[in-house]
Amino acid sequence: MAIKSKSRQKKFDTRIDFTPMVDMNMLLITFFMLxxxxxxxxxxxxxxxxxxxxxxxxxxxxxxxxxxxxxxDGELDEKGLSDPSKGKxxxxxxxxxxxxxxxxxxxNMKQIQFGTEDGAYPAIRGILxxxxxxxxxxxxxxxxxxxxxxxxxxxxxxxxxxxQKRKEATNNENFxxxxxxxxxxxxxxxxxxxxxxxxxQINGIVRYQIDRINEVDSAMMILLxxxxxxx
Amino acid sequence: MGKVKIKKKETRxxxxxxxxxxxxxxxxxxxxxxxxxxxxxxxxTPPSVNEEKVPDQNLLSVLVSPExxxxxxxxxxxxxxxxxxxxxxxxxKKMVAEYKKTHPSANLTFTNKEIExxxxxxxxxxxxxxxxEWLKMDTEERDKALKEGPGIPISMNExxxxxxxxxxxxxxxxxxxxxxxxxxxxxxxxxxxxxxQSTPYSVVNVVMDNLQTIKMNKFTLMTALKVEED
Numbered sequence: 001m002a003i004k005s006k007s008r009q010k011k012f013d014t015r016i017d018f019t020p021m022v023d024m025n026m027l028l029i030t031f032f033m034l035x036x037x038x039x040x041x042x043x044x045x046x047x048x049x050x051x052x053x054x055x056x057x058x059x060x061x062x063x064x065x066x067x068x069x070x071x072x073d074g075e076l077d078e079k080g081l082s083d084p085s086k087g088k089x090x091x092x093x094x095x096x097x098x099x100x101x102x103x104x105x106x107x108n109m110k111q112i113q114f115g116t117e118d119g120a121y122p123a124i125r126g127i128l129x130x131x132x133x134x135x136x137x138x139x140x141x142x143x144x145x146x147x148x149x150x151x152x153x154x155x156x157x158x159x160x161x162x163x164q165k166r167k168e169a170t171n172n173e174n175f176x177x178x179x180x181x182x183x184x185x186x187x188x189x190x191x192x193x194x195x196x197x198x199x200x201q202i203n204g205i206v207r208y209q210i211d212r213i214n215e216v217d218s219a220m221m222i223l224l225x226x227x228x229x230x231x
Numbered sequence: 232m233g234k235v236k237i238k239k240k241e242t243r244x245x246x247x248x249x250x251x252x253x254x255x256x257x258x259x260x261x262x263x264x265x266x267x268x269x270x271x272x273x274x275x276t277p278p279s280v281n282e283e284k285v286p287d288q289n290l291l292s293v294l295v296s297p298e299x300x301x302x303x304x305x306x307x308x309x310x311x312x313x314x315x316x317x318x319x320x321x322x323x324k325k326m327v328a329e330y331k332k333t334h335p336s337a338n339l340t341f342t343n344k345e346i347e348x349x350x351x352x353x354x355x356x357x358x359x360x361x362x363x364e365w366l367k368m369d370t371e372e373r374d375k376a377l378k379e380g381p382g383i384p385i386s387m388n389e390x391x392x393x394x395x396x397x398x399x400x401x402x403x404x405x406x407x408x409x410x411x412x413x414x415x416x417x418x419x420x421x422x423x424x425x426x427x428q429s430t431p432y433s434v435v436n437v438v439m440d441n442l443q444t445i446k447m448n449k450f451t452l453m454t455a456l457k458v459e460e461d
Contacts, residue, residue, distance in 0.1 A: 018246030025253035029260060036264030041276055041285045043451035045419055048443050074431070081297050082431040186433030190426050191277035193435070194454055198280050210439075 044197060048210060067094050068131055069181045070124065071109075071217055072196060074188040082189035089113075089124055089196075090224065096216050101223060109220045111228065124196070128203045134175040135204045142166055170204040180208040183217060268304075268353045271377045272296040277428035278457035285453060286420055289412040291404050292453070294354060295426040299434045300382030302356030303400055313409040316350040323349050323362075325403035330359055333393060341366070356382040359396055387437060391444050398445045405447070419449030426452075 068091060075086040089112050097108040113123040129136045142165050145151060151161035169175075180200060184193050193210075200208045265287075272294065288309040294302040307318035323346055327339045339359065341349070345366040349355070357365045357380050365376055385397040394402065405416055415421030422442065426435050442450060 015245075017243075018250040022246050022249045022253055025250065025257055029253060029257050032257070032260040032264060035266060036260065037267050040287070041425075041453045042279060042281050042456050043283050043285050043420070043423060044279050044281045044454050045283070045449070045451050047419065047449045048439060049448070072432070076431060079297075080431070081427075081429040084429055184432040184436070186431060186436070188432035189428070190430040190432060190435050191428035193432055194277040194279050194428075194452060197452075198457075202280060 044194060046197065046210065065094060066177070066179045067181060068092075068128070068178050069096075069183065069217070070196060071213065071221060072182070072184040072188040072192050073221065074185065074192065076187050082187055084189050084191050087189055087192045090221055091124070091127065092220075096220060098216060098220070101219065107220045107223070109224055111224060125199055125203065128178070128180070128199055128205060131178040132203055132205055135169055135172070135177060138169040138172075138175070139166055139204050142169065166204070170206045177207060178205060180205055182208060182210050183213040184210075185213055185218075185221075269374070270294060270304075271302050271354055271356060271374070272300070272427075274425060274427040276425060276453045276455045279452075279454035280457055281454060282456070283451075285423060285451075286415070289409065289415045289421060290423060291401070291412070291416070291421055292423045292425050293438055294356075295424060295430060295434060295438055296382070297427045297430045297434065299385075299437065300356065300380075301385050301397055301438065302354045302377070302382055304354045305404065307409060308411050311411070313411065318407060318409045318412065319350040319352070320346050321408050322400075322403055325406055326359065326400055329394075329399040329403045329406075330396070339363075356380065358384050359399075385437060385441060387440060389440075389444050391446070394445060395441070397438075398441055401442065401447060402445060416447065417449075420451060422447060422450035423453050424450060 071090040073088040073090065074082045077083045090109050091112060092107070092109040094108075100106045112127065142162060146158060146162035149155075149158050151165075152158045170177075182193070182196055197208075197210075200206075274294065274296070288306055290304075290306045292304040292306075294304060296302075305315065305319050305322060307313050307315035323341060327341070330339060331337060337360070341363060345363060348366045349362075354377070355362075356377060361380075365373060365380075368376060383397045383400060384395055386395055388395050388398065391398075401422070405413055407413065412421055424435065424438055426438075442448070
């Protein structure tokens, strides 16, 4: 009898039920999925000019024909936040022309379409591309070659050479390149400032600067707004 | 008779394979992810086409709330003696020294325990005179005080010889013993401004201006990825 019972024990099922284990793992996975981030933020590098007062003679005045000043304006909502859907953009070429400002309120400042709400700036892009067309054309050609893998058969190498050539094109002294001065009013939306900085990169503009808004700019803007309202 | 036999077939499913899969998934999540850090304010960074990643070490992030409160987050090196804890403890000591330059009579001393508490905190943002009191609180109270407090005192200041507290913190970080952080700040990747997309420019401008005054002209803005079609 004893022998018989032993043989019975050997027949006992050795498989373990994994269902609770799976349950527990699922719970842990859910926990990790909810408590962690996988997307890392991106960064945008900027360099500001020094605050020090520069001697008049040392000042490297931007060539008038190359300068474009972009002014970003916005509106605050009742919470004191800047409303991303209510931005305005102004721009003028070269120096501000203020001869007729006091009499007719006219200047060379223009208001442009802000674009869609998600931060695309079709109008400003057109203007910047127009002023940077030689570089933009060169970049488009390079991009075409890059897409056809003309630089190198190898994918990584192809991209590397493309990026190198792109950098050379944006820094090429022989091209007519604009100098963009970006100014923002206190009410401007931070997202819009970043978007305009983005446009610099999209359009291959390497010479740009963030500057403070001055009285002339504000006056031109207010008078332009007044004229828009009277229309 | 054959029909009866089919009905007797076992209905239990073998879960071993399923278990294998879940363990694999779990391992994947554990290895690839980083935990969300507790932050005093939630900000949504503005979208940008830039693809450069935020460094995950040697970084001083300036968290700016839409109302203009400023908090700081410090990350040390990942694989040297200068880990985040060491860097933070050192930063606090340097900050005290920096503060005493303009406020020689200030009574600022931190116990070892307070320094240890400070070194474990991800974000901070209270006036230095109240720091000691803040570090003595328990975790919940501390978070609440951080959220409701004024943040790091900051104002428009163009006199580099008379810095405000925010500028002192940045200077302290720059002078820290962590050479890698100093190097990153010089190159422009060491300081990152993290602000909400609907922040008025005036708020961000104060921070930028403050950095400019102490000659930290190069820094980065934290953004979220946006895909641009062309």
